[in-house]
Amino acid sequence: xxxxxxxxxxxxxxxxxxxxxxxxxxxxxxxxxxxxxxxxxxxxxxxxxxxxxxxxxxxxxxxxxxxxxxxxxxxxxxxxxxxxxxxxxxxxxxxxxxxxxxxxxxxxxxxxxxxxxxxxxxxxxxxxxxxxxxxxxxxxxxxxxxxxxxxxxxxxxxxxxxxxxxxxxxxxxxxxxxxxxxxxxxxxxxxxxxxxxxxxxxxxxxxxxxxxxxxxxxxxxxxxxxxxxxxxxxxxxxxxxxxxxxxxxxxxxxxxxxxxxxxxxxxxxxxxxxxxxxxxxxxxxxxxxxxxxxxxxxxxxxxxxxxxxxxxxxxxxxxxxxxxxxxxxxxxxxxxxxxxxxxxxxxxxxxxxxxxxxxxxxxxxxxxxxxxxxxxxxxxxxxxxxxxxxxxxxxxxxxxxxxxxxxxxxxxxxxxxxxxxxxxxxxxxxxxxxxxxxxxxxxxxxxxxxxxxxxxxxxxxxxxxxxxxxx
RNA sequence: GGGCCCGUGGGUUAGUUUGGUCUAUACUUGUGGCUUUGGGAGCCAUAGACUCCGGUUCAAAUCCGGGCGGGCCCA
Numbered sequence: 116x117x118x119x120x121x122x123x124x125x126x127x128x129x130x131x132x133x134x135x136x137x138x139x140x141x142x143x144x145x146x147x148x149x150x151x152x153x154x155x156x157x158x159x160x161x162x163x164x165x166x167x168x169x170x171x172x173x174x175x176x177x178x179x180x181x182x183x184x185x186x187x188x189x190x191x192x193x194x195x196x197x198x199x200x201x202x203x204x205x206x207x208x209x210x211x212x213x214x215x216x217x218x219x220x221x222x223x224x225x226x227x228x229x230x231x232x233x234x235x236x237x238x239x240x241x242x243x244x245x246x247x248x249x250x251x252x253x254x255x256x257x258x259x260x261x262x263x264x265x266x267x268x269x270x271x272x273x274x275x276x277x278x279x280x281x282x283x284x285x286x287x288x289x290x291x292x293x294x295x296x297x298x299x300x301x302x303x304x305x306x307x308x309x310x311x312x313x314x315x316x317x318x319x320x321x322x323x324x325x326x327x328x329x330x331x332x333x334x335x336x337x338x339x340x341x342x343x344x345x346x347x348x349x350x351x352x353x354x355x356x357x358x359x360x361x362x363x364x365x366x367x368x369x370x371x372x373x374x375x376x377x378x379x380x381x382x383x384x385x386x387x388x389x390x391x392x393x394x395x396x397x398x399x400x401x402x403x404x405x406x407x408x409x410x411x412x413x414x415x416x417x418x419x420x421x422x423x424x425x426x427x428x429x430x431x432x433x434x435x436x437x438x439x440x441x442x443x444x445x446x447x448x449x450x451x452x453x454x455x456x457x458x459x460x461x462x463x464x465x466x467x468x469x470x471x472x473x474x475x476x477x478x479x480x481x482x483x484x485x486x487x488x489x490x491x492x493x494x495x496x497x498x499x500x501x502x503x504x505x506x507x508x509x510x511x512x513x514x515x516x517x518x519x520x521x522x523x524x525x526x527x528x529x530x531x532x533x534x535x536x537x538x539x540x541x542x543x544x545x546x547x548x549x550x551x552x553x554x555x556x557x558x559x560x561x562x563x564x565x566x567x568x569x570x571x572x573x574x575x576x577x578x579x580x581x582x583x584x585x586x
Numbered sequence: 587g588g589g590c591c592c593g594u595g596g597g598u599u600a601g602u603u604u605g606g607u608c609u610a611u612a613c614u615u616g617u618g619g620c621u622u623u624g625g626g627a628g629c630c631a632u633a634g635a636c637u638c639c640g641g642u643u644c645a646a647a648u649c650c651g652g653g654c655g656g657g658c659c660c661a
Contacts, residue, residue: 144655259657407624444625462624472624
């Protein structure tokens with residue numbers, strides 16, 4: 116492909132890069148279902164590993180529920196059905212038989228898990244119950260699909276918890292927010308936390324906290340969400356426990372969901388006209404070694420390159436030796452496209468000088484690294500890269516937020532922050548007029564200064580809202 | 587839900603308006619070889635396609651109908 120100006124042609128750039136860098140093969144003949152290629156899957160698995168690390172740290176247990184859910188279970192929570200009914204895939208036949216009870220492919224796993232939670236949760240000593248799973252979910256998306264960002268089969272993370280009461284569930288949500296903090300820093304993805312307006316909360320939730328980031332298009336993209344269910348599901352699914360007083364009480368529940376969108380976001384936010392830029396934290400290959408061969412020294416250089424590879428591997432660096440029969444320039448471009456954070460060139464000059472040439476994808480510069488203790492120096496470069504990517508992305512998000520006083524001041528490509536009286540009608544007016552969506556009110560809650568007015572009706576505005584065009 | 591468009595080697599594409607000269611164009615990629623290697627090398631050889639089914643016609647990549655697949659716009 117010709118170099119594409121990422122800023123001007125983001126859609127083309129993105130669609131092209133995910134295939135060209137070998138993340139997915141979009142030719143699978145079902146809309147919204149792509150094939151994960153090894154390189155893309157590796158990146159996803161590394162993101163998953165970060166999630167697992169956080170889940171383990173916070174004592175969640177990993178589970179894995181079946182993909183199929185009986186219609187009878189799905190039907191138990193009315194709002195949930197209303198919200199997801201239109202995008203469910205159904206299994207109505209098995210072999211030659213029509214099924215008495217149709218089965219659906221999970222669009223999310225509440226209705227699969229909660230009948231089981233009802234069996235598992237008996238006593239207050241069983242609580243809190245903190246589980247999560249990493250599975251694929253299915254949603255019959257009718258809009259245009261896009262690799263990682265809008266799919267019909269979604270690689271999905273979902274944590275589901277049960278608690279003794281509302282307060283404990285709230286503590287869980289606080290913990291979820293803290294998890295996100297770590298996690299986003301690792302991915303170098305900044306985000307905005309908002310409590311979704313009532314008309315946009317998750318189907319069945321008491322309230323929903325949305326995690327949104329901003330893409331280079333100036334539109335926001337939801338990275339994940341955290342839901343307080345209160346007892347909305349526990350009642351229909353009969354999740355009760357016996358408290359210390361011997362009474363049967365409904366559990367309070369929360370969920371936390373994220374998806375392969377995280378990968379799409381990393382690609383979209385950090386990439387440049389040369390291709391992807393992976394933060395070292397999730398780069399499938401953190402450092403690639405390109406041997407510079409010339410007549411007469413091939414074996415010697417290759418031997419040194421292999422030695423270097425072993426040394427770095429021993430240091431825990433994900434390193435790859437590119438011994439393909441291409442010229443160096445071709446390899447440079449290839450690995451830049453794939454987003455490898457560090458390229459190590461080793462030729463006779465370097466061997467004789469006791470160093471390697473390190474080309475840093477993020478910093479865009481080349482530096483000489485001493486062979487002695489190279490691993491340590493490389494890790495420092497990685498740290499610096501994480502920091503640069505994080506700061507850069509964060510300032511883009513911060514700079515795109517504009518405070519406005521009247522909703523007709525909303526500018527495309529920005530996230531507007533405005534006063535809001537809290538009336539749903541004013542919310543809809545904003546959405547209809549601007550074509551943008553109301554992300555929600557700030558989390559944690561943020562008081563408005565004296566005299567702040569609703570950007571629609573001019574009444575007293577007790578809270579802020581964020582307004583943005585979304586993906 | 588409504589409307590529109592598209593389907594040619596692995597990828598991008600010419601050809602479709604006006605059926606025949608298509609034994610299908612070009613670039614890229616793949617494979618084998620020679621040569622080369624500090625920023626996408628060159629040469630030689632070679633492989634590879636008209637989405638499927640039906641219709642019209644002496645003749646279909648081209649026209650018509652349907653299926654499947656893909657894309658776009660509006661609500």
